[in-house]
Amino acid sequence: MSIPMLQAxxxxxxxxxxxxxxxxxxxxxxxxxxxxxxxxxxxxxxLLHCLAGILAPDSGQVLLSGVEIQxxxxxxxxxxxxxxxxxVFQFGQLLPELTALDNVSIPLLLGKVKRxxxxxxxxxxxxxxGLAGMEDKLPSELSxxxxxxxxxxxxxxxxxxxxxxxxxxxxxxxxxxxxxxxxMLESVRSEGTTVIIITHDARTAAYADRDVIVRDGRISGAMxxxxx
Amino acid sequence: MNNALTLLGLIGSGxxxxxxxxxxxxxxxxxxxxxxxxxVYAILSRMIRDGYIQSSGEETGGGPDRKKYEITPEGRKRLxxxxxxxxxxxxxxxxxxxxxxIIALLIERDTEELLDIxxxxxxxxxxxxxxxxxxxxxxxxxxxxxxxxxxxxxxRWMELTSARLNELRKEIKS
Numbered sequence: 001m002s003i004p005m006l007q008a009x010x011x012x013x014x015x016x017x018x019x020x021x022x023x024x025x026x027x028x029x030x031x032x033x034x035x036x037x038x039x040x041x042x043x044x045x046x047l048l049h050c051l052a053g054i055l056a057p058d059s060g061q062v063l064l065s066g067v068e069i070q071x072x073x074x075x076x077x078x079x080x081x082x083x084x085x086x087x088v089f090q091f092g093q094l095l096p097e098l099t100a101l102d103n104v105s106i107p108l109l110l111g112k113v114k115r116x117x118x119x120x121x122x123x124x125x126x127x128x129x130g131l132a133g134m135e136d137k138l139p140s141e142l143s144x145x146x147x148x149x150x151x152x153x154x155x156x157x158x159x160x161x162x163x164x165x166x167x168x169x170x171x172x173x174x175x176x177x178x179x180x181x182x183x184m185l186e187s188v189r190s191e192g193t194t195v196i197i198i199t200h201d202a203r204t205a206a207y208a209d210r211d212v213i214v215r216d217g218r219i220s221g222a223m224x225x226x227x228x
Numbered sequence: 229m230n231n232a233l234t235l236l237g238l239i240g241s242g243x244x245x246x247x248x249x250x251x252x253x254x255x256x257x258x259x260x261x262x263x264x265x266x267x268v269y270a271i272l273s274r275m276i277r278d279g280y281i282q283s284s285g286e287e288t289g290g291g292p293d294r295k296k297y298e299i300t301p302e303g304r305k306r307l308x309x310x311x312x313x314x315x316x317x318x319x320x321x322x323x324x325x326x327x328x329x330i331i332a333l334l335i336e337r338d339t340e341e342l343l344d345i346x347x348x349x350x351x352x353x354x355x356x357x358x359x360x361x362x363x364x365x366x367x368x369x370x371x372x373x374x375x376x377x378x379x380x381x382x383x384r385w386m387e388l389t390s391a392r393l394n395e396l397r398k399e400i401k402s
Contacts, residue, residue, distance in 0.1 A: 037351075039387065182362075202383045203376065206354035213344050220344045 003066040005030040005194040006051055006162055011060030011070075013046050020046040021057065022217035028162075033188065033195040035205035038214035045166065047214060048198050052085055052164050053077040064161070082110060086155030086163040086193075088184070090170035093151050094139040100126060101135040104154045111158065125153035129183050145176030152184050156191065163188060165197045169204045181207045229323040231263060232271045233310045236299065237331030239281055240307050243298035246272060256330050257323075272297060280306050307335075311342055314349035317379045325382070329389060333400050339393055343386050350383050 004027040013021040020043045028034050038044045049055040050062055053069050054077075062070045069080060087093075094103045101122050108118035126135060129149040139147055148168065155163055168184065169177035185207050188195050197208055205211050213220040231253075238244070238252050246268060254262045275281045280303030283295040299307070311332060315324050325346055332339040357372045357379075364372060389396075 035351075039390065202351060202354055202380050203358075205351060206358040206376070208355070211348070211351050213347065215340065215344070221341060221348070 002029065004028060004063070005032070005065060006196070007061075007063040007066075008047070008051060008057075009061040009063070011047075011050055011057040011062065013043075013050060013055065013057045019217055021050065023060070024214070024218050026051075026212065026219060028194055028196060030161075030194055031192045032210075033185065033197065033208045035197045035199060035208035035211040036214060037200060037202075037205055037211055038220075039200070042214040043217040044198050044214045046217075048164055048166055048196065051196065052087070052162075053080050082107065083158065084161045086158065086160035088148070088151050088155050088163065088165040088168045090167040091144075091147075094147055094154075096139050099136050099138060100131065100142065100150045103139070103150055104157055107154060107158045121157055122153070125157045126150070128187060129153045143176070144172050145180050148172065148176075148180045149183055152180070152187065156187055156193070159191065160193060162194045162196065165195065165199075167199055167201070167204075168197065169199070169201060174203070177201075177204065229257065229327050230310070231267070232275065233307065234327045234331065235268070235271055236275060236280055236303055236307050237311075237327070237335065239297050240299045240304060241331070241334035243284070243296050245294065245296055249297065257327055275303065278306075279303070307331075311337065312345055314346045317350045317353040317382065325386070329396075330400070333393075333397050339397075340390055343390055347383060347386055350379050350386075354379055 007027040008024055010023045010025060011021050012019070012023055022043075024043070024047060026036075026047065036044050036047060046055065050057045050070075053062070053072070056070050060070075061068050064080070064084065069077065072080065081087075094100075095106070098106075101119060104122035104125055105115070105118040108121060109115065113121075123135060126132065129152055131146060131149055131153070134142065134146065134150075137146075139150070142150065148171075152168075165184070169180055172180060181204060184195075187193075195208075197204060199205050234257060235249060235253060238249055238256075244252070246265075249272075250263055250265060250268045253268070272281065276283065279300055281297050282300055283297055311328055325343075328342055328346075329339060331337075332342050354376055357376050361369050361372045
């Protein structure tokens with residue numbers, strides 16, 4: 001059996017007296033797209049933060065391709081987030097004073113890629129997401145769906161192993177949401193990127209290969225099949 | 229709605245006389261029209277035949293409505309099987325999901341788990357429809373959208389039901 005791309009083993013995380021994760025187990029294979037669903041307060045966002053190395057669990061293990069990441073120091077985790085992971089959030093993620101092209105180039109520039117190369121790669125990604133001609137637009141000049149596609153381009157430009165999408169369609173109307181999901185899925189499928197979508201929206205979750213439901217800090221019915 | 233299994237669920241929450249079972253049924257599940265007595269007794273005798281229930285405590289000189297019915301281990305097995313088998317999502321009201329929710333609370337079964345089993349089935353159907361949309365023409369995309377919207381409405385209802393379970397449990401127990 002192949003090693004899962006990302007794995008959480010019996011992870012626990014509390015905030016004060018409140019237990020957000022209570023011994024949760026989760027894994028995702030390379031190239032798989034999984035939707036994590038659950039009501040507010042179920043622990044799904046904490047799970048994302050632990051999987052992405054933003055938070056360290058109190059106990060348990062998080063493994064990226066079989067290698068533990070939960071004990072890495074902040075510097076290493078930060079590097080991991082920059083080089084191995086991509087992030088798409090609900091809103092407010094683009095830098096408002098930078099153009100679409102600059103926003104997408106940033107992760108590459110931070111990784112010491114030369115500006116010309118970075119911009120070249122950013123242009124390709126903007127085009128792939130149907131945004132050719134929008135390079136010089138500021139975020140305030142873009143529609144919600146366009147801004148979200150810029151965010152996807154920015155997340156994908158470094159060829160991450162895993163893309164985390166936290167309510168990626170949360171602020172969009174139905175048709176724009178569909179457009180964003182179609183483009184995102186097309187991009188990740190062609191790159192073989194593993195994707196974890198955190199959402200409470202069933203329509204968005206329906207783009208995934210399978211879904212898991214988080215309830216009270218655990219995966220609900222973890223032993224049940226899930227149409228994988 | 230599956231009348232027989234819903235009645236079996238009521239018997240599973242505590243034995244009862246035929247008359248009381250009918251009253252209980254109408255109280256919880258009288259969505260369209262009350263269940264006729266004749267129908268209740270027909271279902272009960274069928275379930276005795278199938279070994280799901282047995283009659284006990286017949287009173288002297290009592291007619292069929294003086295019998296008390298209780299669930300058998302076989303009946304309990306059948307009930308559990310029904311409870312954990314998710315319904316096929318369709319664009320119409322999922323009355324069996326409603327019946328299972330009430331029965332689960334009455335027999336003190338993990339109701340959230342049942343709703344999650346059903347949710348998974350609904351999500352699976354939504355995934356199929358979403359996949360179909362990728363290669364469909366606009367007319368068929370619209371048909372898929374229609375089905376998706378209705379299944380989504382069921383899911384919202386399940387989410388609300390989950391959120392109201394404690395309230396519902398209290399009301400049913402009172």
